[in-house]
Amino acid sequence: MKKLINSVDNVVSEALLGMEAAHPDRLRIDHANRVVLRKDGPVSGKVGLVSGGGSGHEPMHGGFVGMGMLDAACAGEVFTSPVPDQIMAATHAVDGGAGVLHIVKNYTGDVMNFEMAAEMAAAERGIRVEAVVVDDDVAVTDSLYTAGRRGVGTTVLLEKIVGAAAEAGRDLDALTEIATRISGQGRSMGLALTSCTVPAAGKPTFELADDEMELGIGIHGEPGRERLPMASAAQAAQMLVEPVLADLDFTGSPVICFVNGMGGTPLLEQYLMYGEIAKVLQAEGVTVARSLVGSYITSLEMAGLSLTLLKADEDMLTLWDAPVNTPGLRWGC
Amino acid sequence: MKKLINSVDNVVSEALLGMEAAHPDRLRIDHANRVVLRKDGPVSGKVGLVSGGGSGHEPMHGGFVGMGMLDAACAGEVFTSPVPDQIMAATHAVDGGAGVLHIVKNYTGDVMNFEMAAEMAAAERGIRVEAVVVDDDVAVTDSLYTAGRRGVGTTVLLEKIVGAAAEAGRDLDALTEIATRISGQGRSMGLALTSCTVPAAGKPTFELADDEMELGIGIHGEPGRERLPMASAAQAAQMLVEPVLADLDFTGSPVICFVNGMGGTPLLEQYLMYGEIAKVLQAEGVTVARSLVGSYITSLEMAGLSLTLLKADEDMLTLWDAPVNTPGLRWGC
Structure with missing residues (x-):
């Protein structure tokens, strides 16, 4: 395992120190609780948005903290x-008197811990x-980490849109x-060409042969639908789009x-794949109104790609376009 | 070699199709000449900024085309x-009557071809x-691709700052x-943990053992200063900062x-390294006024990191903060 770290035990806490050093104008960090907070928060009268989850998916979620998106991660x-305890600390810290919304990806531990924190914050x-x-x-129902479907790319779009709505003063x-x-109208599908290596594990989560890819992979390297011979970009695009359109x-x-x-996976390949996916969508009669291309919900250094489609309405598109000022997504301010 | 491509011959042209499909509001692409152009260009009376170079470094340069940065890549x-011919086509396309500035990284082929294109554009x-x-x-003088020092990270900062100055109406x-x-006041140093694989080559550019890193690597995998045993993040930060500060x-x-x-290299490690680098800089009495963390000048899927420091003045900082609207850097608009 080759990683730019000091010790496998301190990866997350040291990365948070680096985030704070890099974005002193926008973020503050509660290091004891490992919570990334909006510098200017809590915003009085605004609903606080809290998300979070395992690290290794950066910029999600810490990189999405800031004006127009999350209040805490x-x-x-x-x-x-x-x-x-972390989630409760975050919930307390973002409370501006208008309530708090937890944005949770569907993994058993996340759901349980967010629920517990919500009860504690309400009680205390x-x-x-x-x-x-x-x-x-859409890849699998039930998996290593989840009862039901896993939560992936729609989370990024949801955090942006709901973040803008919270900023505009909408109530809880x-x-x-x-x-x-949004959660009901978003669907995702991913594939992997390589595994990643969790620092504490020290070796790749799984092995893929040089001529294989895994379709339907999860963001923690959870098994997907099937292992297939390495496909062309055009074929891979079809494999990602079809199950998404079949579902909604x-x-x-x-x-x-x-x-x-x-x-x-380099941006060069991501753009190439975007082109292939756009062709399939056009042929299927899907109208793309906005797009986002880049590494926003990652699995450390895993090579691979995921597609997320969100059925939006004009309100959602307006909120998508609204200003956002976070380390990971920034425009309009 | 596992890549999400269709054929090694079409990687660049198909990636450009994808870029155009993803950013129809901001970019237009001259596919015959492989030039990425600002959608609203040429801007009459504004100096046109043209950059470019080998592909595989995305988002640089095509991802930096747009309001407040480049006019063409x-x-x-x-x-x-x-x-x-490509560079001449770009130069013609961005000519708004106020002249054109070529931003060139110091690689022998780039310098020669930009010079030739400039002469042709002037003559025709x-x-x-x-x-x-x-x-x-600062890693090496003269290398596989270069007479003199190679051009790397300062290019990104320069394109942003000079792009803002051009947008503000400054003359050629x-x-x-x-x-x-800016070119004289920026210095960079990089290191690699792994090689990348150029599609047409089909195999890694170089080999690094599991316990080795290469210090002073170039963005095409050109040899650096030395191969070293894998270092900790704190040591690696020192190795990047020291030669930069020794030079200026x-x-x-x-x-x-x-x-x-x-x-x-995952963003998690990049932030961890930012924290280590910030510590060394503080100890050395360097005052960081702005920071940028992310994969902006890349070498396909190479694992590694580079540090760039730019000695700025208040004018440069104001231009850095000015609005920019490109696929790769976007704020304020």
């Missing part, structure tokens, strides 16, 4: 859920907490409603198309 | 200079063309002056600190 160990401080659980991965009920709707009708409404690199 | 084959259309050659890599002489000054005095002026992933 809880960083678990690599590929490990944050604990309830009387904070009203709602939650949305994202479960958009309205935010819970739009978040739930994406015609008749504008769509946000998000092509995501898993960490080790 | 010429995409060569992977790790291969663009040809004079009477366009006044100036050039700045970036040669900021003023832009050439500030560009030359960075005290007494605000500095832009750019920690760049080479493609295959």
